[in-house]
Amino acid sequence: xxxxxxxxxxxxVQEGDNSIINCAYSNSASDYFIxxxxxxxxxxxxxxDIRSNMDKRQGQRVTVLLNKTVKHLSLQIAATQPGDSAVxxxxxxxxxxxxxxxxxxxxxxxxx
Amino acid sequence: xxxxxxxPRHLVRRRGQEARLRCSPMKGHSHVYWYRxxxxxxxxxxxxxxxxxxxxxSGMPKERFSAEFPKEGPSILRIxxxxxxxxxxxxxxxxxxxxxxxxxxxxxxxxxx
Numbered sequence: 001x002x003x004x005x006x007x008x009x010x011x012x013v014q015e016g017d018n019s020i021i022n023c024a025y026s027n028s029a030s031d032y033f034i035x036x037x038x039x040x041x042x043x044x045x046x047x048x049d050i051r052s053n054m055d056k057r058q059g060q061r062v063t064v065l066l067n068k069t070v071k072h073l074s075l076q077i078a079a080t081q082p083g084d085s086a087v088x089x090x091x092x093x094x095x096x097x098x099x100x101x102x103x104x105x106x107x108x109x110x111x112x
Numbered sequence: 113x114x115x116x117x118x119x120p121r122h123l124v125r126r127r128g129q130e131a132r133l134r135c136s137p138m139k140g141h142s143h144v145y146w147y148r149x150x151x152x153x154x155x156x157x158x159x160x161x162x163x164x165x166x167x168x169x170s171g172m173p174k175e176r177f178s179a180e181f182p183k184e185g186p187s188i189l190r191i192x193x194x195x196x197x198x199x200x201x202x203x204x205x206x207x208x209x210x211x212x213x214x215x216x217x218x219x220x221x222x223x224x225x
Contacts, residue, residue: 008152034214036216041218042218042219043116043203043216043217043218043219044155044203044216045216046214046215089154089155091154091155098143098145098160098167098168099145099157099160099168099171100147100155100157100214101157102147102154102155102156103154105153
């Protein structure tokens with residue numbers, strides 16, 4: 001399949017373990033953040049979002065943490081499954097209400 | 113309820129030819145966005161359109177690239193006189209008015225030979 005990036009940072013985890021993917025965002029004006037999952041040959045798929053008035057938001061098996069002080073965002077995936085293998089991107093809105101600024105991505109590999 | 117439809121999925125063009133990429137937004141979505149993804153990079157914003165209007169084209173190269181979203185039919189991203197550096201995946205997204213609730217299509221992978 002297509003490789004989104006051969007030199008992306010890679011996180012390798014054992015199936016069933018928890019995964020933590022980190023992202024440093026760039027724009028202090030950003031007040032909306034999104035995590036996307038991109039599988040090979042596909043478009044970005046929304047996972048979870050968070051607004052800047054929150055520090056934490058939980059979804060099904062996923063949690064996003066936001067630290068505005070150090071401009072850091074993380075995605076936690078509980079009980080990682082083989083289907084979670086993909087490239088994960090964080091995105092921020094900068095000073096725009098419609099434009100997204102994407103990070104460079106992290107490849108998650110899940111070992112069976 | 114079909115998602116964002118992009119075609120073709122793969123497009124091969126020789127240097128100097130024109131590439132036309134199409135995007136049909138989700139039903140009920142009137143806002144379209146185009147992004148480009150180069151190998152080993154995240155997506156980069158190119159242009160934001162509403163029906164018959166270009167709202168923000170700040171991410172579009174100044175030459176050879178154009179986009180439209182006519183009253184009827186899909187949005188078109190047009191690249192004239194393609195060069196090897198145009199090889200990339202081009203993603204379209206759509207949203208309802210307000211800009212939130214993006215949905216991305218599966219992309220068109222352009223290869224310039």
